[in-house]
Amino acid sequence: MLTINDKDFERLYKFIHQNYGIDLSKKRQLIVGRLSNTILSMGFSSFQEYIDHLINNKKPEDLELMLNKLTTNYTFFMREGAHFEYFTNTILPYLVETKKDRVLSIWSAGCSSGEEPYTISMLLKEFFGSKASLWDTRVLATDISQNALVAATNAVYDEDSLKELSPAWKKKYFIPVGEPGTYTVTPEIKSNVIFRTFNLMDPIKFRLKFDVIFCRNVMIYFDQATKEALVNRFFNASNPGGYLLIGHSENLSKTATPYKYLMPATYRKV
DSSP states (O other): OOOOOHHHHHHHHHHHHHHHOBOOTTOHHHHHHHHHHHHHHTTOSSHHHHHHHHHHHOOHHHHHHHHHHHSOOOOOTTOSHHHHHHIIIIIHHHHHHHOTTOBOOEEEESOTTSHHHHHHHHHHHHHHGGGGGGSBOOEEEEESOHHHHHHHHHTEEEGGGGTTSOHHHHHHHEEEOSSTTEEEEOHHHHTTEEEEEOOTTSOOOOSSOEEEEEEOSSGGGBOHHHHHHHHHHHHHTEEEEEEEEEOTTOOOOTTTOSSEEEETTEEEOO
């Protein structure tokens, strides 16, 4: 395994923080452990050579590989189910009552391999039923990782990803493909999600403001200043009455956030 000196460690974590908002300033061992083999396989003999290459060339595929090695993409359908209950029982009835144009604007920010936005799409189908065609319920799903977006677009999942779903939902919304225990989502669920590349450090300039923003288990990588700046951008991109749902292991400063705290991991623009 390679070693990294103080200077190169600082160069790397500052480069990552500046470009992606991810704070790895206390993750020296993680960086060494997860990148050493990659660096050697790319033909570099030291962290210094590798970091020089990253900073000077900024090749998208190399940056992508680094981010994939350093961040965790573990997720599954219906993860943190309390949010989805609240979405179904409280948020959607409110939106049906107030959205006279019948256009819902929902964003899965940091969607990883697609389980979250597809779960949202299934919940929308369940809620609206035969009236779904009367509404624009398309879900915007974004991630900085091209690998994650390819996986999300392919929409092929194993049994572990489906472990929180009922047998009825598995039968209704999934189709077996390939090897036993492998599934894809049905076309009607898949077509209701729009995937886009987006870096959460960039200005938010989508056409519509959002009724609901899911950004769960993404900000765990951000320091407080980066997190607060992102939440302010979310707030400005939210409709009045809009909701922000974050991961249950995450928290926002109640004094710093412009959103109103409703309950753990659930906030609203009022």
